[in-house]
Amino acid sequence: MGKLFAVVLTVITLVSTAIFVAHTWLPVDISAHGHAIDHQLSETMTSAGVLFVVSQLALALFAWQYGDRKDGRAVKTFPGGVTPMVVLAVVLVGAEVLALTFVGSKVWAGIYQSPADPNSLQVDVQAEQFAFYFRYAGADGRFGAVHLERIDEGSGNFFGLDPANDSSARDDIVVPSLAVPVNRPVLLTMRAKDVNHAFYVPELRIQQDFVPGLVIPLHFTATQIGKHEIVCTQLCGLGHYNMRAYVEVMSQDQFDQWLKEKAAEQ
Amino acid sequence: MSRASEPAAGHERATAAKIGELKHAPPQTFLRKHVFSVDHKVIGKQYLDLALVAVGTGMVLSWLMRFHLAWPETPIAGLGKLAPNGAAGGVITPEYYLQLMTMHGTIMVFFVLTTAPFAGFGNYFLPIQVGAEDMAFPRINMMSFWVTLVAFLVLVASLFVAEGPALSGWTAYAPLSAVGKDAGPGQGLGQTLWAVSITLFCVAQLLGSLNFITTTLDLRTKGMSLVRMPFSTWAWFITSVIGLIAFAVLMPACILLILDRVAGTSFFIPAGLVISDRLQPHAGGSPLLWQHLFWFFGHPEVYIAILPGFGIVSHILPVFARKPLLGPRVLIGCLISIAFLSYTVWGHHMFLSGMNPFSATLFSVPTLVITIPATIVTLLWIGTIYGAKLRFTTPALFCLGFVSVFVSGGISGFFLAQPSIDTYLHATYFVVAHFHFVMGVAAMFGIFAATYFWAPKMFGRMMNETLGKWHFWLTFIGVYCVFMPMHYLGLAGNVRRYSAFTDDYLKPMIPLHRFITIAALFTGAAQLIFLYNLIRTRLWGPRAPDNPWEATSLEWSTTSPPPHDNFGGHPPVVYHGPNEYGGPGAGTDYVMQASPGER
Numbered sequence: 001m002g003k004l005f006a007v008v009l010t011v012i013t014l015v016s017t018a019i020f021v022a023h024t025w026l027p028v029d030i031s032a033h034g035h036a037i038d039h040q041l042s043e044t045m046t047s048a049g050v051l052f053v054v055s056q057l058a059l060a061l062f063a064w065q066y067g068d069r070k071d072g073r074a075v076k077t078f079p080g081g082v083t084p085m086v087v088l089a090v091v092l093v094g095a096e097v098l099a100l101t102f103v104g105s106k107v108w109a110g111i112y113q114s115p116a117d118p119n120s121l122q123v124d125v126q127a128e129q130f131a132f133y134f135r136y137a138g139a140d141g142r143f144g145a146v147h148l149e150r151i152d153e154g155s156g157n158f159f160g161l162d163p164a165n166d167s168s169a170r171d172d173i174v175v176p177s178l179a180v181p182v183n184r185p186v187l188l189t190m191r192a193k194d195v196n197h198a199f200y201v202p203e204l205r206i207q208q209d210f211v212p213g214l215v216i217p218l219h220f221t222a223t224q225i226g227k228h229e230i231v232c233t234q235l236c237g238l239g240h241y242n243m244r245a246y247v248e249v250m251s252q253d254q255f256d257q258w259l260k261e262k263a264a265e266q
Numbered sequence: 267m268s269r270a271s272e273p274a275a276g277h278e279r280a281t282a283a284k285i286g287e288l289k290h291a292p293p294q295t296f297l298r299k300h301v302f303s304v305d306h307k308v309i310g311k312q313y314l315d316l317a318l319v320a321v322g323t324g325m326v327l328s329w330l331m332r333f334h335l336a337w338p339e340t341p342i343a344g345l346g347k348l349a350p351n352g353a354a355g356g357v358i359t360p361e362y363y364l365q366l367m368t369m370h371g372t373i374m375v376f377f378v379l380t381t382a383p384f385a386g387f388g389n390y391f392l393p394i395q396v397g398a399e400d401m402a403f404p405r406i407n408m409m410s411f412w413v414t415l416v417a418f419l420v421l422v423a424s425l426f427v428a429e430g431p432a433l434s435g436w437t438a439y440a441p442l443s444a445v446g447k448d449a450g451p452g453q454g455l456g457q458t459l460w461a462v463s464i465t466l467f468c469v470a471q472l473l474g475s476l477n478f479i480t481t482t483l484d485l486r487t488k489g490m491s492l493v494r495m496p497f498s499t500w501a502w503f504i505t506s507v508i509g510l511i512a513f514a515v516l517m518p519a520c521i522l523l524i525l526d527r528v529a530g531t532s533f534f535i536p537a538g539l540v541i542s543d544r545l546q547p548h549a550g551g552s553p554l555l556w557q558h559l560f561w562f563f564g565h566p567e568v569y570i571a572i573l574p575g576f577g578i579v580s581h582i583l584p585v586f587a588r589k590p591l592l593g594p595r596v597l598i599g600c601l602i603s604i605a606f607l608s609y610t611v612w613g614h615h616m617f618l619s620g621m622n623p624f625s626a627t628l629f630s631v632p633t634l635v636i637t638i639p640a641t642i643v644t645l646l647w648i649g650t651i652y653g654a655k656l657r658f659t660t661p662a663l664f665c666l667g668f669v670s671v672f673v674s675g676g677i678s679g680f681f682l683a684q685p686s687i688d689t690y691l692h693a694t695y696f697v698v699a700h701f702h703f704v705m706g707v708a709a710m711f712g713i714f715a716a717t718y719f720w721a722p723k724m725f726g727r728m729m730n731e732t733l734g735k736w737h738f739w740l741t742f743i744g745v746y747c748v749f750m751p752m753h754y755l756g757l758a759g760n761v762r763r764y765s766a767f768t769d770d771y772l773k774p775m776i777p778l779h780r781f782i783t784i785a786a787l788f789t790g791a792a793q794l795i796f797l798y799n800l801i802r803t804r805l806w807g808p809r810a811p812d813n814p815w816e817a818t819s820l821e822w823s824t825t826s827p828p829p830h831d832n833f834g835g836h837p838p839v840v841y842h843g844p845n846e847y848g849g850p851g852a853g854t855d856y857v858m859q860a861s862p863g864e865r
Contacts, residue, residue: 001658001663001735002656002658005658005663005666008739008742008743009670012670012743012746012750016674016746016750019750019751019754020753020754023754025754025757025758026757026758026759027758027759027771036686037686037687037689037690040684040686040687041681041687041690044680044681044684044687045681047680048677048678048680048681051677052673052674052677055644055648055673056670056673056674058648059648059651059666059669059670059673062648062651062652062654063651063656063666066587066651066652066653066654066655066656067655067656067658068588068654068655068656068657069655073655074848074850075587075588075589075653075654075655075847075848076652076653077589077592077653078592078649078650078652078653081592081593082592082593082596082646082649085592085593085642085645085646085649086593086596086642089638089641089642089645090638090642093637093638093641094638097631097634097635097637097638100634100680100684101627101630101631101634101684104630104684104685104686104687105627105630105685105686107686108623108626108627108684108685108686108689109623109627111686111689112623112626112685112689113623113624128540129449129450129541148537148538148539148540148545149538149545151540152543153543154543193539193540193541194441194445194449194539194540194541195439195441195442195445195449195539195541196439196441196442196553198618198693200693200759200761202690202758202759202771205689205690206689207618207689207690207692207693208618208620209618209619209620210620211553211554211619211620212441212535212536212538212539212553213536213537213538213539213551213552213553214554214620216620228771229769229770229771231761231769233692233693233694233761233762234439234693235364235434235435235439235442235763236442237361237364237433237442237449237450237453238359238360238361238364238433238450238451238452239360240360240364240763240764240765241360241763241764241765241766241767241768242360242766242768244769
């Protein structure tokens with residue numbers, strides 16, 4: 001029975017590991033910061049993978065070897081007893097923890113704790129059950145003020161703007177999908193109209209919750225032209241699975257043209 | 267190791283005379299014996315039976331969800347009649363999917379993973395293992411169970427209210443959970459019943475934890491010093507300390523949630539929310555406050571679910587390895603440090619929640635550090651198997667399986683503990699794989715090991731080994747087929763809590779989801795072997811001797827099943843620790859805790 005356990009566990013371990021290794025599961029990375037996340041992920045994958053394989057195979061090996069053969073042999077204690085084992089675990093895992101923290105917190109800080117580039121393209125994002133809306137400042141470069149009580153789905157006033165009295169709101173461009181120029185830093189200011197939502201683009205390696213009552217900044221730079229899905233990852237109600245938009249990364253010229261067209265449509 | 271010693275000094279409090287004072291007469295009527303019993307053994311079995319009903323319910327819900335994910339358009343026979351609103355014609359609607367998911371998570375976490383390994387087995391065996399006649403407060407103990415049952419019934423009742431049960435997940439994030447009907451189906455009465463149920467559950471757990479702590483500290487029999495307590499008792503004791511703090515935070519959080527819902531308060535709801543085109547009449551609350559309170563409970567809850575499993579495996583493994591557990595004091599030190607650290611890590615659930623990003627690093631460090639005691643414990647188990655004389659009984663196999671699945675689940679914690687990686691993996695199936703392995707499957711393996719191990723004591727009958735082994739093999743292979751592929755899905759960015767995969771980038775993943783669904787249905791079906799074995803054992807199983815596994819702790823010094831007062835009016839005196847296995851020679855290779863003198 002011990003030998004069977006060892007064989008089954010070894011097969012499970014090797015097959016699981018092989019599937020991790022043999023296929024590139026991650027989607028393409030199109031962000032300036034993504035390579036650092038991917039690097040951190042692959043470092044962790046290697047060290048955790050070694051730990052996984054070694055501990056599972058040790059378990060399998062001992063189960064194979066130390067079945068009760070009823071031959072009256074005495075049991076053996078682990079060589080060196082418990083102390084070296086504890087020291088080894090503290091040192092090895094401790095070093096791993098320190099290394100991951102030092103490198104990882106730098107990656108994290110680079111995305112979430114650093115200020116956005118002052119030349120960023122600023123886009124205001126409103127999340128609601130079950131859609132995203134994006135607002136560009138228009139020709140005057142200023143966003144109109146948000147008046148929550150003016151929010152009205154029927155008339156398409158998703159941000160609660162007051163163009164009659166607020167001149168900066170008149171040229172705001174509101175669209176249901178995000179367009180950004182390639183290689184230009186983008187700063188999103190994220191608001192939620194009703195409940196929690198989240199902004200997740202796997203290819204951009206970025207994710208952030210929307211929280212009602214808070215305005216949350218998020219910045220990134222897209223480095224490849226293309227079109228990808230933005231999905232909601234914070235449970236927001238029955239249409240959660242269907243809450244999505246697109247982010248289209250364009251050349252600067254294309255983007256300028258796109259913005260002009262959208263401004264004309266408002 | 268075989269040295270006999272005098273009963274440890276300083277425990278005169280728990281003398282036989284003192285225990286005698288607590289003695290209550292055996293009940294005479296059927297109701298007092300089997301229903302409204304104050305006997306911890308009956309209460310323990312009641313908790314386990316409740317958990318059995320709960321796990322059956324939770325598993326059926328997961329089958330429905332898995333089936334829907336794999337074949338969203340295919341009707342499920344009979345479901346249309348059971349849930350005419352949620353699944354008209356047998357096809358599950360998006361909101362009904364989320365309701366099933368919420369109920370699955372809530373039932374499994376609270377009424378299975380907390381109820382069975384902690385309240386159930388703890389109730390039955392903690393008093394016996396310390397040599398007590400009953401819990402310190404038997405009536406409060408009975409009340410804890412009945413309040414838990416009411417909590418379960420309230421939750422199940424919410425399945426049948428007009429708009430269906432809550433759909434905001436077991437985490438019930440506000441404001442979705444707090445603003446009421448405007449937020450959509452399930453956010454009416456169903457969500458209120460959810461909060462009431464969890465509040466009641468907290469009351470029961472708080473009382474239960476107090477009972478466990480008091481019993482452990484005050485009712486140990488003569489000679490049962492703290493270091494001589496079995497590892498399972500240590501784990502239940504530490505778990506009850508965690509529970510006392512954790513549930514004491516969740517309970518007021520749930521009460522505030524109920525007030526937001528029914529009394530117009532705004533603890534978790536900020537100003538200016540526009541829901542269903544209606545400006546909500548709330549102001550001043552904070553959605554993040556709910557998350558902090560919930561996870562201050564929620565993360566320790568993971569350890570409430572898994573630490574009893576640690577104790578059970580550490581208790582059972584030496585019995586079948588026929589050698590002492592490696593590093594018994596190190597184990598207890600690790601359990602205590604895990605318990606302490608469990609209160610410093612809750613923010614790792616909130617890296618992307620909008621809280622100050624600086625705090626992410628602060629929460630990440632203790633989360634990674636907690637892997638050190640967890641790694642040591644795993645090494646102690648593996649080191650115990652080294653040089654052993656393993657007897658591959660069903661409980662032993664489930665212990666080995668526990669170690670394997672705990673390693674698999676723990677490893678993925680390395681990824682999610684790092685905010686930079688969580689940026690990508692948060693809210694994907696990688697997380698689903700992680701917590702199912704580490705707290706779901708591992709805890710279930712602990713429960714199975716405990717059931718096969720202690721059934722002879724609880725029911726006085728042996729479980730069938732052949733059926734037990736079939737159950738083990740199918741389950742062990744099955745859970746890997748179900749949960750390992752979820753890591754791959756997560757790496758590919760597959761979002762969780764979606765009732766259908768309509769996004770372009772998610773569509774290619776549906777075949778892998780179908781594989782998982784088929785594996786889940788098979789693994790679930792394999793549990794019927796366990797159910798059959800359990801029922802058969804309780805009714806017709808062969809009689810069990812007092813100590814079938816040749817184990818040392820006090821539950822094996824009494825009859826199977828134990829008499830009403832556990833030790834027939836003769837409280838045991840303890841001379842040894844629980845870890846006395848592996849003696850040389852042809853005679854017995856173990857020393858029972860209650861056996862006086864040398865081997």
